[in-house]
Amino acid sequence: MKDTTKLANMRDAVMLAINELGDQDERVVMLDADLASCLGSTSFQEKHPDRFFNCGIAEANMIGVAAGLSSMGLKPFTHTFGIFASRRVFDQLFLSVGYAHQVVHMIGTDPGVTAQYNGGTHMPFEDIALLRQVPGVTIIEPSDAQSMYELVKQAYALDKSSYTRAPRKGIAHRYPAGTKIELGKGIELATGSDVAIIATGSVMVGEGEKAVEILKEKGINATLVDLHTIRPLDTELLEKVAKRCGSVLVCENGRYAGGVGEMIATHLIQTVPVKMDFLNVGERFGEVGNLAYLQKAFGFTAENIVAKAEKLAK
Amino acid sequence: MEINELKRKALQIREMTIREIGHFGSGHIGGSMSIVEMLTYLYYQEMRIDPKDPKKEGRDRFVCSKGHAGPAVYATLASKGYFPVEWLKTLNAGGTNLPSHCDMTKTPGVDFTGGSLGQGFSAAIGIALGQKVKKEDSRTFVVIGDGESQEGQIWEGAETAAQWKLGNLIAFTDLNKLQLDGPTADIVSMENIDTRWLGFGWHVQRINGHDLAAIARAVEAAKEVTDRPSMIIMDTQKAHGFIPGENTTKNHSMAFDETVAEEAIKELLEREGE
Numbered sequence: 001m002k003d004t005t006k007l008a009n010m011r012d013a014v015m016l017a018i019n020e021l022g023d024q025d026e027r028v029v030m031l032d033a034d035l036a037s038c039l040g041s042t043s044f045q046e047k048h049p050d051r052f053f054n055c056g057i058a059e060a061n062m063i064g065v066a067a068g069l070s071s072m073g074l075k076p077f078t079h080t081f082g083i084f085a086s087r088r089v090f091d092q093l094f095l096s097v098g099y100a101h102q103v104v105h106m107i108g109t110d111p112g113v114t115a116q117y118n119g120g121t122h123m124p125f126e127d128i129a130l131l132r133q134v135p136g137v138t139i140i141e142p143s144d145a146q147s148m149y150e151l152v153k154q155a156y157a158l159d160k161s162s163y164t165r166a167p168r169k170g171i172a173h174r175y176p177a178g179t180k181i182e183l184g185k186g187i188e189l190a191t192g193s194d195v196a197i198i199a200t201g202s203v204m205v206g207e208g209e210k211a212v213e214i215l216k217e218k219g220i221n222a223t224l225v226d227l228h229t230i231r232p233l234d235t236e237l238l239e240k241v242a243k244r245c246g247s248v249l250v251c252e253n254g255r256y257a258g259g260v261g262e263m264i265a266t267h268l269i270q271t272v273p274v275k276m277d278f279l280n281v282g283e284r285f286g287e288v289g290n291l292a293y294l295q296k297a298f299g300f301t302a303e304n305i306v307a308k309a310e311k312l313a314k
Numbered sequence: 315m316e317i318n319e320l321k322r323k324a325l326q327i328r329e330m331t332i333r334e335i336g337h338f339g340s341g342h343i344g345g346s347m348s349i350v351e352m353l354t355y356l357y358y359q360e361m362r363i364d365p366k367d368p369k370k371e372g373r374d375r376f377v378c379s380k381g382h383a384g385p386a387v388y389a390t391l392a393s394k395g396y397f398p399v400e401w402l403k404t405l406n407a408g409g410t411n412l413p414s415h416c417d418m419t420k421t422p423g424v425d426f427t428g429g430s431l432g433q434g435f436s437a438a439i440g441i442a443l444g445q446k447v448k449k450e451d452s453r454t455f456v457v458i459g460d461g462e463s464q465e466g467q468i469w470e471g472a473e474t475a476a477q478w479k480l481g482n483l484i485a486f487t488d489l490n491k492l493q494l495d496g497p498t499a500d501i502v503s504m505e506n507i508d509t510r511w512l513g514f515g516w517h518v519q520r521i522n523g524h525d526l527a528a529i530a531r532a533v534e535a536a537k538e539v540t541d542r543p544s545m546i547i548m549d550t551q552k553a554h555g556f557i558p559g560e561n562t563t564k565n566h567s568m569a570f571d572e573t574v575a576e577e578a579i580k581e582l583l584e585r586e587g588e
């Protein structure tokens with residue numbers, strides 16, 4: 001098991017996994033769309049120049065090409081910013097990958113507000129909802145370096161198409177090497193019984209951890225789940241924590257419509273109906289700014305999680 | 315305006331752009347600096363516009379399809395008086411009217427939103443078409459990048475603009491031979507770009523994009539052509555005028571502070587003999 005604690009950025013964990021897969025399996029090919037230097041897929045290019053293709057600024061074509069490579073028995077990874085990896089290429093992704101039953105591993109960087117200075121045009125809030133429309137695609141959003149590394153590899157091993165929501169910059173080291181991280185199994189970071197907080201991704205899991213501490217001081221014991229896998233949904237864990245807590249708050253760095261909250265609500269209403277609340281961007285568009293500003297602007301803060309959790313816990 | 319006066323304006327806009335990005339600390343200096351002469355010519359010489367009435371009916375319009383060149387567009391608009399020069403210090407700050415990529419909902423004078431490459435070009439075609447439908451005698455100007463020209467959308471636009479005989483559409487390609495990851499030739503070559511546009515039925519000219527007199531001649535010639543859209547391919551140098559970025563292929567987005575910015579401006583003014 002690889003140790004990721006020395007990595008400096010989340011993108012390094014993504015590339016560590018892909019490069020390892022590329023070393024082990026000659027069928028692995030990597031495609032990028034003029035953002036190779038942004039992810040660091042240049043490292044794959046250096047190792048395997050004959051299996052790396054920079055497709056230029058033509059994302060829809062890249063996805064179609066990846067589907068063709070897959071039909072040849074190769075194992076393509078693709079990268080572009082999450083916004084282009086989902087919205088820009090959606091029909092190609094739906095038909096040539098999904099409907100045609102091809103296997104492509106798609107990396108979409110800069111999820112939600114982590115697009116920061118690239119601003120509103122570059123902020124993928126809809127990627128999860130879009131990927132959910134394509135039957136069979138695994139969707140992951142790991143919250144730290146170790147889980148990123150582990151889950152990219154596990155998603156590959158399933159031999160089904162996957163979409164990885166990955167911040168490029170910044171890093172969290174939450175799980176030491178050796179932690180059991182299993183695709184499709186959320187991780188309980190706190191196990192209180194007053195309210196359950198379900199968080200996806202580095203921003204929300206990080207804020208969720210702070211919120212749990214604040215809530216504790218207020219005498220509220222919260223459960224916190226790092227829901228690193230969005231599809232397949234860990235229904236067993238969700239039902240368990242909903243039963244235990246009687247209320248659920250879903251926090252995601254994205255839009256409500258079609259997102260993680262809606263997905264969980266749809267399941268719980270049929271199994272363990274409980275009071276629910278949601279933290280997401282709702283109906284708003286993205287905007288430019290640094291991460292701290294954007295978290296505040298959209299209410300992606302521990303304080304806001306606490307406020308919502310307190311109301312639910314009553 | 316005399317060519318020499320336009321040159322001085324272009325130099326001022328370069329200074330403002332460098333300062334604007336330096337104040338924030340990083341930004342798309344490369345693609346901003348390569349279109350400064352074009353912006354200067356359009357805004358100071360060519361376009362029928364009124365900075366006091368940015369949405370004036372019947373005006374000429376400009377779309378920066380390579381929306382990441384926002385900083386140069388903002389410097390130009392500020393120097394024209396669309397908004398106070400002070401605003402340039404708010405580039406990318408939370409709540410700003412000047413986001414990294416051009417946004418028509420935020421910035422006075424920006425005619426269309428860019429950022430997702432390829433999309434501004436189609437919008438410009440729609441604007442030019444709208445001008446015809448409304449029987450305006452106005453024109454639409456648009457600039458695309460050479461990397462951006464890899465998008466299929468550009469060529470879908472090329473087809474329709476030719477089909478609709480949009481003589482009021484004058485497009486520029488900023489042929490700076492670089493994209494984000496490096497030289498366009500090493501990624502997806504834009505070789506034979508002239509004949510590609512010719513093949514799509516456009517009127518095509520190729521000029522030095524840093525030569526204001528050449529831009530003037532090309533725009534005048536393009537205006538004479540009324541039965542086809544025009545493409546003016548500009549050979550440019552990415553980051554031209556930001557000397558620390560001129561001799562590197564890693565000049566798409568650069569991080570530098572105000573001190574570096576002021577030094578770079580001094581160096582530029584010396585080189586330009588000012």
Ligand SMILES: Cc1ncc(C[n+]2csc(CCOP(=O)(O)OP(=O)(O)O)c2C)c(N)n1
Binds near residue numbers: 348
């Ligand atoms: C659809 C889309 N894909 C990718 C990007 C990310 N991106 C921004 S600028 C750029 C390179 C642009 O190269 P070019 O068009 O040559 O612009 P210039 O050299 O003038 O800066 C890339 C890949 C984007 N903004 N939009």
Ligand SMILES: [Mg+2]
Binds near residue numbers: 490491
């Ligand atoms: Mg270029």
